[in-house]
Structure formats: C-alpha cells, structure tokens
Amino acid sequence: MATPPTALTDLDAWERGVPYGSFARLRREAPVAWFDEDRPNRGFWSVHRYATIVEISRDTAGFSSATGVSFEEPTAEDMAARRTIIDMDPPSHTKLRKVLAPSFTPRAVAVYEHFVRSLTSVALDEALPLGEFDFVGHVAREVPIRVLGRIMGLPDGNLNEFVELGDKLIANTDPEVTDVVWGRDDTDEFRLYPFRSPYGKQLWDLGRALVQDRLRQPGDDLLSTVLAAEIEGQKLTEVDLDNFFSILVIAGNETTRIALAQGVLAFCEHPDQWDRLRHDPGLLNSATEEVLRWSCPTHFMRRTATHDAELQGCRIAAGDKVVLWYVSGNRDEEVFAEPQLFDVGRSPNPHLSFGRGGPHMCLGAHLARLEVRIVLDELCKRVARFALAGAPARTRTNFTNGLKRLPVAVEPVR
Ligand code: HEM
Structure with a gap:
C-alpha cells in the first residue's frame, strides 16, 4: 500500500486549499490508511471512499x-463535561434526538x-449597491445566525457575540480568529470547555443567562421546548443544557455560512453554471x-472503534480513531459522474455533506437547505454575474471549508 502523504494534518496546507488531488490518489491507492500524528495524539485511520464512510456511519x-x-x-x-448530542451513541442519543x-x-x-427571504433581501439591499464587497461579512455571515437566533429565541443584541464566540471555537486552530490556538498553545486548563477553549466557557455563560430568562418567561422557541422536555421523567441537566446550546450555535451557524460563501465562490469560478441557473429556476x-x-462545509467526522475490525484490508484495533472524510466521499468517482465538475443540474446527488446512513445525520439539514436555496434564489433575481475582486481568505483548519473573506464584484441584473 502506498505511503500516505502528511498533508491531511498540515493545517497551513489546508489554509492554502483542500487537497483534492491527495484524496483522489488515496481513494485509488489507500482507501483506508493509517496517519501518524504529533503527540499527544496517537494517530488515526483515515477513510476516503464513499461506501466505507456510509458503512461506518451506520455501525454505531x-x-x-x-x-x-x-x-x-x-x-x-x-467528555463528561462537554458531551453534546453529536458525541452520544444510541440509546441516549436516540432519546435526546427525539426531543429536538x-x-x-x-x-x-x-x-x-x-x-x-426578508433577511436575505435586507443584506443584499445593503451589499449589492456597493458593486464590490466581502460576501462573507455582508451576506453569508448575516443570514444563518439570525435564523438560528429566531429558532432558539436568542436576543438580537447578542447575535454578534454568538458569531464571534462560535468562530473562535470552530476555528480554534486559526491564530487570526482566536488567541488560544489548539495544537500551538497549552489548552489544558480549558479542557473541560467546548473545543478546549476559554471561549467555550463564555458561550456557556451566555446560554445560562438565557436559560434563566426562559425559565422565568417561557416562549415558543426551541430553548423553551428543550427546557420543558423530559427524558424518562427527568429534565435535562445543566451540563446537557450548556452543551445543547453550544452545539446549536456551532453546528447551525458557521456551516451554513460556509455553504453560502463557498457556493458563491463556485459561481465566481464557473460563470456558465450561474447563467444556467439564472435562466432555469x-x-x-x-x-x-x-x-x-x-x-x-464540514470536511470530516471522527469515530472511535469499539472492537477490533477489518476495513479494506486494514486491521483496526479497539480504541483507534477513525476519520471519515466527507470531503473525499463527495468526490468519489464510484458514486458521482465527473465529480470534479461543478454541475448545478447534477441528479441524483447523494452527497455526504450532512453525513449519511447513521443516526447523527445533520439535524439542521432541512433548515440549511432552505437557507441556501433562498439565498441562491434571491441572488438569481439580482445578480447577472459574479467575479472575484481579490483572493478569498481560507480558515486555517482541516475541520471546515471555512472562508473568512470573499471579495466579490457583482454585475446587477438590468
Ligand atoms: C450547510 C450547513 C450544515 C452542514 C454542512 C452540516 C453538517 C453536519 C454534519 C456533517 C453532521 C454530522 C453527521 C454525522 O455524524 O453523521 C451534523 C450534525 C448536526 N448538525 Fe448540522 N450541518 C449544517 C447545518 C446545521 C444547522 C443549520 C443546524 C441547526 C440549526 C445543525 C445542527 C446539527 C446538529 C444538532 C447535529 C448533531 C446531530 C446528532 O448528533 O444527532 N446543522 N451537521
């Protein structure tokens, strides 16, 4: 078996771009491969093909x-301090998922x-007349957090704070985003907080203040629903509530922002596909x-083997980390015809971006689809052509396909 290159854990390389070429080679030559990691980590099994990713997702x-x-x-x-729904196995996962x-x-x-639609209109009314602007700051960052704010009942005045804290957590490897960098700084004192970050604690504190408020005055938002819920006669504990709050702010905000921004980047690079979409709603x-x-938007999820197993000829030992690279599965030639083509008419399109096959498949998938569809729809009505107006700035991480800035020039529909 070919020796895998090390780029999959080289975050500086990911900041420059997604290693699609390495993944294509790995799918062909080493569909499952062991990667060493720097201490304190032990290394991981890396899974590159679509079918194996789905098989492992199913096998909880x-x-x-x-x-x-x-x-x-x-x-x-x-883990006991910061376990969210995404870090649970059945049956406890099943019970919490039923509540949400x-x-x-x-x-x-x-x-x-x-x-x-109205949020998108407001954002576009402000941005489009500028002619050139940062699509992340003006549009992609605005829509998802406001939708999440409405669902969760977050106060408008705090929304920026949620975005900033969420960014510092999910991009905890990017020194431009956070001053406490995982893998560089000693984060041991923060190990009981989400993402081993002091900002995880700040997010919990914001959440706790809201919980107190909602206990006094319940509303029809998701937080009130969760506070009223009982699992086998028990209310959720404070730890459950802290972590419910952090997973939604993290999972529901940055991911959708990335889809919107990377989508517009794709249309800058494939203007023929923008024309095609505009002319065929x-x-x-x-x-x-x-x-x-x-x-x-989320490049991978990791699992841990519970017993010895064999995968594509590799012997996995109980306790080994197994990383499922959705970003590779999404370009698997065995599932997608010409996967390297951006094709707005592609059908079927059973992508892995929300996970697939297992019980953790993204809870917010329908909401995220709604947001992407409406933003595209509104853009179609108003933008004849996108072009890059500068280099996009990628987040230094291999976890997400984050864009910090996307300078675009737009030609309005006349
Ligand atoms: C384009 C946007 C989004 C992407 C790409 C995305 C991606 C994902 C992925 C890959 C998973 C894990 C799947 C697995 O392990 O099988 C996940 C789980 C989850 N997502 Fe999303 N997500 C998005 C938007 C959202 C939104 C808008 C929300 C909520 C408002 C949300 C809430 C969650 C939650 C709570 C989980 C954990 C579900 C569980 O463990 O049962 N996500 N998402």
Missing part, C-alpha cells in the same frame, strides 16, 4: 461517537421561509444540493 455499535468527533483525544472527564427532531422537520422549518433544488456537495 462498532464505531462510537462517545469519544468525540474531532482529532482531539479527550479524557472521560473532559420535531423542530427541524421540513414542515417545521418551512415556516422560516419568509423570514429567511427549475434547477434551484439541484443547484442547492450541488453547492452543498461542492462546498462540503
């Missing part, structure tokens, strides 16, 4: 989420359509799915 008994979903190797104490799921069905999220749904496949 063999591949657990309970030790976390990132490269970090937390202790049992760390009714708020995220296609029908439940459809009520936000008008709200998303029937492509809006398939374009939304293609933007999600192409942008793959």
Whole structure:
C-alpha cells in the first residue's frame, strides 16, 4: 500500500486549499490508511471512499461517537463535561434526538421561509449597491445566525457575540480568529470547555443567562421546548443544557455560512453554471444540493472503534480513531459522474455533506437547505454575474471549508 502523504494534518496546507488531488490518489491507492500524528495524539485511520464512510456511519455499535468527533483525544472527564448530542451513541442519543427532531422537520422549518427571504433581501439591499464587497461579512455571515437566533429565541443584541464566540471555537486552530490556538498553545486548563477553549466557557455563560430568562418567561422557541422536555421523567441537566446550546450555535451557524460563501465562490469560478441557473429556476433544488456537495462545509467526522475490525484490508484495533472524510466521499468517482465538475443540474446527488446512513445525520439539514436555496434564489433575481475582486481568505483548519473573506464584484441584473 502506498505511503500516505502528511498533508491531511498540515493545517497551513489546508489554509492554502483542500487537497483534492491527495484524496483522489488515496481513494485509488489507500482507501483506508493509517496517519501518524504529533503527540499527544496517537494517530488515526483515515477513510476516503464513499461506501466505507456510509458503512461506518451506520455501525454505531462498532464505531462510537462517545469519544468525540474531532482529532482531539479527550479524557472521560473532559467528555463528561462537554458531551453534546453529536458525541452520544444510541440509546441516549436516540432519546435526546427525539426531543429536538420535531423542530427541524421540513414542515417545521418551512415556516422560516419568509423570514429567511426578508433577511436575505435586507443584506443584499445593503451589499449589492456597493458593486464590490466581502460576501462573507455582508451576506453569508448575516443570514444563518439570525435564523438560528429566531429558532432558539436568542436576543438580537447578542447575535454578534454568538458569531464571534462560535468562530473562535470552530476555528480554534486559526491564530487570526482566536488567541488560544489548539495544537500551538497549552489548552489544558480549558479542557473541560467546548473545543478546549476559554471561549467555550463564555458561550456557556451566555446560554445560562438565557436559560434563566426562559425559565422565568417561557416562549415558543426551541430553548423553551428543550427546557420543558423530559427524558424518562427527568429534565435535562445543566451540563446537557450548556452543551445543547453550544452545539446549536456551532453546528447551525458557521456551516451554513460556509455553504453560502463557498457556493458563491463556485459561481465566481464557473460563470456558465450561474447563467444556467439564472435562466432555469427549475434547477434551484439541484443547484442547492450541488453547492452543498461542492462546498462540503464540514470536511470530516471522527469515530472511535469499539472492537477490533477489518476495513479494506486494514486491521483496526479497539480504541483507534477513525476519520471519515466527507470531503473525499463527495468526490468519489464510484458514486458521482465527473465529480470534479461543478454541475448545478447534477441528479441524483447523494452527497455526504450532512453525513449519511447513521443516526447523527445533520439535524439542521432541512433548515440549511432552505437557507441556501433562498439565498441562491434571491441572488438569481439580482445578480447577472459574479467575479472575484481579490483572493478569498481560507480558515486555517482541516475541520471546515471555512472562508473568512470573499471579495466579490457583482454585475446587477438590468
Ligand atoms: C450547510 C450547513 C450544515 C452542514 C454542512 C452540516 C453538517 C453536519 C454534519 C456533517 C453532521 C454530522 C453527521 C454525522 O455524524 O453523521 C451534523 C450534525 C448536526 N448538525 Fe448540522 N450541518 C449544517 C447545518 C446545521 C444547522 C443549520 C443546524 C441547526 C440549526 C445543525 C445542527 C446539527 C446538529 C444538532 C447535529 C448533531 C446531530 C446528532 O448528533 O444527532 N446543522 N451537521
């Protein structure tokens, strides 16, 4: 088997671009491969093909989420303090998911359509007349957090603070975003907080103040629903509530922002596809799915083997980390015809951007789709052409496909 290159953990390389070429080679030559990591980490099994990713996602008994979903190797104490729904296995995962799921069905999220459209209009009214602007700051950053704010019942005045704290957590490897950098600084004193970051504690504190407020005065928001919920006769604990809050702010905000920004970047680079979409509104749904496949906002999720196993000829030992690279699966030639083509008419498009096959498949998928579809729809009505007006700035991370800035020039529809 070929020796894998080290680029998958070289965050400076990811800041320059996604290593699609390395993934294509790995899919062909080493569909499952061991990668060493710097201490204190032990290394990981890296999974590159679509079918194997889905197989592992399904097998929650063999591949657990309970030790976390990132490269970090937390202790049992760390996990007990900051376990969110995404770090649970059935049956506890199933019970918590049942509490949240009714708020995220296609029908439940459809009520936000008008709200998303008006938010998008306001953002575009301000940005488009500028002619050249940063699409991340003006549009992609604005829509998802305001939608999340509405669903969760977050006060408008705090929304910027949520965005900034969320960014400092999910981009905890980028020194431009946070001053406490995972992998560079000693983060041991913060190990009981989300992402081993002091900003995780700040997010909890904001959440706790809101919980107190909602306990005094319940509303019809998701936080009030969760506060009223009981699992087997028990209310959620303070730890559960802290972590419910952090997963939603982190999972529901940055990811959708990335899809929007990377989608517009794709249309800057493929103007023929923008023309095609603008002239055929029937492509809006398939374009939304293609933007999600192409942008793959979350590059991977990690599992931990619960017992010895064999995968594609590799012997996995109980306790080994197993990293599922959705970003590679989304370009797997065995599933997608010409995967390197950005094709707004692609159908079927069973991408892995929300996960697939297992019980953790993204809870907010219908909401995220709604947001991407509406922003594309509004842009189609107003923008004839996008072009890059400078170099996009990527986040220094291999976890997300984050863009910090996307300078664009727009030609309005006349
Ligand atoms: C384009 C936007 C989004 C992307 C790419 C995305 C991606 C993902 C992925 C890859 C997973 C893990 C899947 C797995 O392990 O099988 C996940 C889980 C999750 N997502 Fe999303 N997500 C997005 C938007 C949202 C939104 C808008 C929300 C909520 C408002 C949300 C909430 C969650 C939650 C709570 C989980 C954990 C579900 C569980 O463990 O049962 N996500 N998401």
